Amino acid sequence: GRPVDLINVSFGESPSTTPDRLSAEASLGDLRGLSPFREWRLVRVDVGREELRREAGAVAAAVAPLATEMDFNIGAALWFAARGEGRLEG
16 A cells, blocks of 8 residues: 655754654554554654744744634644655654
8 A cells, every 4th residue: 555654743943852743753653553564654844943933924824713822833833744844754
């Protein structure tokens, strides 16, 4: 079958230690254990503060509604995931 790409976006200066990243890596292991004949790949997208600041206007323009900080945070994760740029582990 075709591989399944799981995209994880983590923000900050130490994205490899964020709870979201650690959870994604653990979930990857679980999925591989549950379905070992399927190819599971994790795309790690690391976004630093400066990159997030540069893209904040574009993210805000694309998110609706943009009523809360959580709206922006979810929109930013989707924005950076949609680029498909990251480190692939497969």
